[in-house]
Amino acid sequence: MTLEEERVARAALSRVFEPGDWRITEMVTRFGAIGLYARLRRGDGLSGVFADAAARLAGCDPDTELATAARLGVRFVIPGDQEWPEQLDDLASAEPLNNRAGTPIGLWAKGPVRLNTLAASVAVVGSRAATTYGDQLAADIGRTLAEAGSPVVSGAAFGIDRAAHRGALAGGGPTIAVLACGVDRAYPKAHASLLEHLATFGAVVSEAPLGCAPQRIRFLARNRLIAALTRGTVIVEAAVRSGALNTANWANRLNRPVMGVPGPVTSTPSGGVHQLIRTGGAALVTNGQEVLEMVGAVGEHLLEEPRGPVGPRDALSLKQQQVLDAVPVSNGAAADSIARVAGLAPPEVATALGHLHAAGLVEQDQDGWRLAALAHP
Amino acid sequence: MTLEEERVARAALSRVFEPGDWRITEMVTRFGAIGLYARLRRGDGLSGVFADAAARLAGCDPDTELATAARLGVRFVIPGDQEWPEQLDDLASAEPLNNRAGTPIGLWAKGPVRLNTLAASVAVVGSRAATTYGDQLAADIGRTLAEAGSPVVSGAAFGIDRAAHRGALAGGGPTIAVLACGVDRAYPKAHASLLEHLATFGAVVSEAPLGCAPQRIRFLARNRLIAALTRGTVIVEAAVRSGALNTANWANRLNRPVMGVPGPVTSTPSGGVHQLIRTGGAALVTNGQEVLEMVGAVGEHLLEEPRGPVGPRDALSLKQQQVLDAVPVSNGAAADSIARVAGLAPPEVATALGHLHAAGLVEQDQDGWRLAALAHP
Numbered sequence: 001m002t003l004e005e006e007r008v009a010r011a012a013l014s015r016v017f018e019p020g021d022w023r024i025t026e027m028v029t030r031f032g033a034i035g036l037y038a039r040l041r042r043g044d045g046l047s048g049v050f051a052d053a054a055a056r057l058a059g060c061d062p063d064t065e066l067a068t069a070a071r072l073g074v075r076f077v078i079p080g081d082q083e084w085p086e087q088l089d090d091l092a093s094a095e096p097l098n099n100r101a102g103t104p105i106g107l108w109a110k111g112p113v114r115l116n117t118l119a120a121s122v123a124v125v126g127s128r129a130a131t132t133y134g135d136q137l138a139a140d141i142g143r144t145l146a147e148a149g150s151p152v153v154s155g156a157a158f159g160i161d162r163a164a165h166r167g168a169l170a171g172g173g174p175t176i177a178v179l180a181c182g183v184d185r186a187y188p189k190a191h192a193s194l195l196e197h198l199a200t201f202g203a204v205v206s207e208a209p210l211g212c213a214p215q216r217i218r219f220l221a222r223n224r225l226i227a228a229l230t231r232g233t234v235i236v237e238a239a240v241r242s243g244a245l246n247t248a249n250w251a252n253r254l255n256r257p258v259m260g261v262p263g264p265v266t267s268t269p270s271g272g273v274h275q276l277i278r279t280g281g282a283a284l285v286t287n288g289q290e291v292l293e294m295v296g297a298v299g300e301h302l303l304e305e306p307r308g309p310v311g312p313r314d315a316l317s318l319k320q321q322q323v324l325d326a327v328p329v330s331n332g333a334a335a336d337s338i339a340r341v342a343g344l345a346p347p348e349v350a351t352a353l354g355h356l357h358a359a360g361l362v363e364q365d366q367d368g369w370r371l372a373a374l375a376h377p
Numbered sequence: 378m379t380l381e382e383e384r385v386a387r388a389a390l391s392r393v394f395e396p397g398d399w400r401i402t403e404m405v406t407r408f409g410a411i412g413l414y415a416r417l418r419r420g421d422g423l424s425g426v427f428a429d430a431a432a433r434l435a436g437c438d439p440d441t442e443l444a445t446a447a448r449l450g451v452r453f454v455i456p457g458d459q460e461w462p463e464q465l466d467d468l469a470s471a472e473p474l475n476n477r478a479g480t481p482i483g484l485w486a487k488g489p490v491r492l493n494t495l496a497a498s499v500a501v502v503g504s505r506a507a508t509t510y511g512d513q514l515a516a517d518i519g520r521t522l523a524e525a526g527s528p529v530v531s532g533a534a535f536g537i538d539r540a541a542h543r544g545a546l547a548g549g550g551p552t553i554a555v556l557a558c559g560v561d562r563a564y565p566k567a568h569a570s571l572l573e574h575l576a577t578f579g580a581v582v583s584e585a586p587l588g589c590a591p592q593r594i595r596f597l598a599r600n601r602l603i604a605a606l607t608r609g610t611v612i613v614e615a616a617v618r619s620g621a622l623n624t625a626n627w628a629n630r631l632n633r634p635v636m637g638v639p640g641p642v643t644s645t646p647s648g649g650v651h652q653l654i655r656t657g658g659a660a661l662v663t664n665g666q667e668v669l670e671m672v673g674a675v676g677e678h679l680l681e682e683p684r685g686p687v688g689p690r691d692a693l694s695l696k697q698q699q700v701l702d703a704v705p706v707s708n709g710a711a712a713d714s715i716a717r718v719a720g721l722a723p724p725e726v727a728t729a730l731g732h733l734h735a736a737g738l739v740e741q742d743q744d745g746w747r748l749a750a751l752a753h754p
Contacts (some may be wrong), residue, residue, distance in 0.1 A: 015720075018699070018720060052721070052722040052725060055722050056722060075627055098695065099695055103420065133641060135452075137642065157588030207713070212720060213702075213718045213719070214703035215703060215719065216702045217695055217698060218653070261642060261643075262641075262642065262647075262661070263639070264639075264640055265514065265639065265640075265663035270639075271663075274639060274661055274663050277639075277654065277661045278662065283655065284639070284651055284654045284661065286655070287642065318475065318476055318594055321594060322592055323591070326592060338676070341590045343393075343395060343433075343589060345429040345432050345433060348429060
């Protein structure tokens, strides 16, 4: 049995079964594609989903399908190929969600990016009905990832998906669209030229064979691939019932980091992200650097926590700060008066004032001590 | 030794020591206020902070201070009083932060709200430089808390503090300001009438005696009281180095829930809140109901997670949904064509179409099946 026999069998199975149907992917993983294909062709003793598939097999010619695909520049990547992205094998042990599960039977792919180079990729997904805020952030994150050499993976929908690809392209990095329909179909139609661009400079990938329509169930199957191909998933905007949360769910199931970008609590497209963070389903991130830190190897991309500005006060002892806080801003005051306000003994105030004067934080006028310009609040 | 002797001793200690100086609060908790007061008055063998305090004690008359306070409507609440808020005793075992720690020596309070009624209170704090977004949210949360019978505790600063009080007052609930200065001082000056209002309908509280100036170090001591008085702390907006994060830090130290309200990642006053959530220092909340759920007893205020709208599709099986997704929107298509698009066998498509028709989701025209208005995307 050669790899090409295996490819023909898998191409046929890819045509007659729904993407990610866990009953089938599990069986293929366990018993092999060639055995299942032979059994379907014999057709005896089958029932249910297998009898249905055997019936559909009659109108199916996998050799011709593979030849047609090749003519269109589409390759069918299967386990055993050098190009196979091994991280997908994690799907074999993850529980089903919406009855979708398992390692895909194969991936139909178009474009120069090889699928075995996606181990360091990051998924950036979110709402189709994104706001300008979400679009901008998805593009910024896509760009930061691309600039850091991390491929971006997303769908091909309006809103966040498109913005993530746009940002990655601006960052000069590879970006990959995983589709719910065949890679020869443009869905949505308005993204035909985006998809063509991705197929020229990145890759367009699908578990569904050529010609397949984008159906809801195929989006659910597709989401598990986006989560499994990448080392982490970022949700930029997602309303409470957005499909992006299904991708997040898959990433959690696969123990990949899930990250959410917050927004105004008054913004509906941030509602699902906030809920996800709130319930522990995602970590909060605010930019691409934080995403890289989260998905990176230990010590890689470690961020310094942002700090406020360091001012001259920061070098003072607490007692010196206390005295400084009791020094008037405008008209000077005597040291005794400052001691009273500060609630400290005159000798300690005198010592502190000496230090503050040397540091240029206080100055003297005819009435006594006042704040120097440097120390003004 | 009566409670009134204890009160006099504590009033004197309150005058000569800085609020929350952990060296003193610890000693008072361990050895008693009356003993320490007597020792300071004898004055022998003292050094450091205790020698300084003994020196300051000369100009101090606690009986007169208490009488003056009473004349101004200010009471000095101490441990042992019925009004003492016992949750503050949790401070006795918490580690110092900025050298502040410990149960306060006493609380100077003005206003009708009794301090022993604050066990169910919630702190709402944040940036002085709040945005309109933050102001609105703080007011909304303050109002929701007040309406649910939860007193609100905050400072008296511009921005979030003021908005939280305003919201609580609108909700008809008690609201309490904890100050860094004496309760007879208005800081900031522009909040004189707000403070007067709070002293009339809620309470104004401070660990610092009358006349004390608001100093940076006293804000740090004050923050621990806000955290300790309440059963949880909400940070609405806080820049990366905001004092509100010091309050959050105290609440975490005391094992009280800390909650943060997210905002746009592009908004500086949300930066500290995002950092806090990101590093596990706060849970994300988006409204007052979620705050109540978080601080409530188990089962109390349990929220139903928000869900998107439930549509007619939700009652369908996955296969029925798959068929529905393959039915054209405008011109009808034959069942065979739908089966091909859906990638399903004609018999199962026929069964599904029958169900969808009965549910009013598809209809027939001269060309075949199309979506009914109910099922339009």
